[in-house]
Amino acid sequence: MNLARFARRRYTAGPTPIERLDRLTELLGGPTIYVKRDDLLGLAGGGNKTRKLEFLVADALAQGADTLITCGAVQSNHCRLTLAAAIREGLRCRLVLEQRVPNSYDRDASGNNFLFRLLGVEQVRVVEGGADLDAVMSGMAEELEADGRKAYVIPGGGSIPLGALGYVACGQEILQQAFELGLRVDHIVCASGSGGTHAGLVAGMLGMGAGIPVTGVSVRHPRDRQEAWIQELAGGTAELVGVRAGIPDDAVTVFDDYVGPGYSLPTDEMVQAVRTLARIEGLLLDPVYTGKAMAGLIDLARKGYCRAGENVLFLHTGGSPALYAYQSALLA
Numbered sequence: 001m002n003l004a005r006f007a008r009r010r011y012t013a014g015p016t017p018i019e020r021l022d023r024l025t026e027l028l029g030g031p032t033i034y035v036k037r038d039d040l041l042g043l044a045g046g047g048n049k050t051r052k053l054e055f056l057v058a059d060a061l062a063q064g065a066d067t068l069i070t071c072g073a074v075q076s077n078h079c080r081l082t083l084a085a086a087i088r089e090g091l092r093c094r095l096v097l098e099q100r101v102p103n104s105y106d107r108d109a110s111g112n113n114f115l116f117r118l119l120g121v122e123q124v125r126v127v128e129g130g131a132d133l134d135a136v137m138s139g140m141a142e143e144l145e146a147d148g149r150k151a152y153v154i155p156g157g158g159s160i161p162l163g164a165l166g167y168v169a170c171g172q173e174i175l176q177q178a179f180e181l182g183l184r185v186d187h188i189v190c191a192s193g194s195g196g197t198h199a200g201l202v203a204g205m206l207g208m209g210a211g212i213p214v215t216g217v218s219v220r221h222p223r224d225r226q227e228a229w230i231q232e233l234a235g236g237t238a239e240l241v242g243v244r245a246g247i248p249d250d251a252v253t254v255f256d257d258y259v260g261p262g263y264s265l266p267t268d269e270m271v272q273a274v275r276t277l278a279r280i281e282g283l284l285l286d287p288v289y290t291g292k293a294m295a296g297l298i299d300l301a302r303k304g305y306c307r308a309g310e311n312v313l314f315l316h317t318g319g320s321p322a323l324y325a326y327q328s329a330l331l332a
């Protein structure tokens with residue numbers, strides 16, 4: 001796979017570290033747990049969207065855009081990072097925020113919402129859960145066009161094949177690092193939301209013949225729906241990078257047991273995972289994605305799905321700015 005064929009902006013100086021979590025490993029008494037610190041990626045506050053935006057924003061610039069438009073939930077990390085990338089490039093940014101939980105938008109909320117305002121978002125439009133986000137964003141792009149401006153619309157989470165290239169690149173980075181560290185990675189576990197992260201890793205690992213399974217922990221959708229979507233997006237991503245073999249069914253695994261009552265709603269296991277990682281590893285997870293993904297990893301390790309003797313790499317996709325909007329749930 002030759003990713004240098006694609007235009008790319010750079011927002012992170014070098015590879016993110018892979019660290020061994022000794023205390024968590026000891027606590028679980030099973031597999032050895034490592035973490036890939038994508039929470040340390042560049043742009044304001046880091047996190048997985050930075051890798052996707054390197055390719056998406058390069059495309060926006062090539063198309064002569066002056067404004068980025070994207071969408072997400074009311075505490076969207078993706079919106080924060082798209083806004084930060086826009087600023088870095090001298091572009092403007094408009095956001096569509098979906099109230100996936102009814103009445104969840106609060107103009108004065110903390111966390112990412114505060115950062116949207118601090119970073120100087122040009123416009124925020126709040127819509128009800130289930131709204132046609134693509135249609136709302138196209139409407140905004142048309143309004144800008146009528147004013148002589150040019151918008152570039154980034155679909156939710158940047159989860160289209162071009163964005164997922166960021167996680168094909170991450171897969172390449174992981175293999176190179178593992179080689180240098182002399183580390184045999186047996187398994188990768190990540191949060192699976194809009195899917196670009198999971199799908200990009202699946203496509204990348206297959207394209208490189210790595211033989212490393214990637215397990216996604218759903219943060220929103222039921223297993224069947226999420227697996228079908230990851231399959232489709234990984235297929236599109238593989239095609240984009242010229243990997244001819246399709247994505248076999250068994251390359252895509254999603255667990256939906258850790259979503260709880262719904263997207264972004266706290267679960268006891270998430271709270272436990274966020275507190276545990278903070279208190280024994282000094283590592284900040286987030287309440288919506290990595291907290292639930294870590295709850296999944298802890299449970300899967302305890303159940304023997306990830307076995308003793310295996311090296312499991314947990315992908316820390318970031319999100320800690322959202323912690324500040326969940327203080328009462330996390331310290332209750």
Ligand SMILES: Cc1ncc(COP(=O)(O)O)c(C=O)c1O
Pocket residue numbers: 047048076077078157159191192193194195196197198286289290317318319320
């Ligand atoms: C912190 C964090 N982790 C994981 C994810 C899920 O990544 P993806 O949308 O690529 O599935 C997101 C998505 O917004 C996120 O913000």
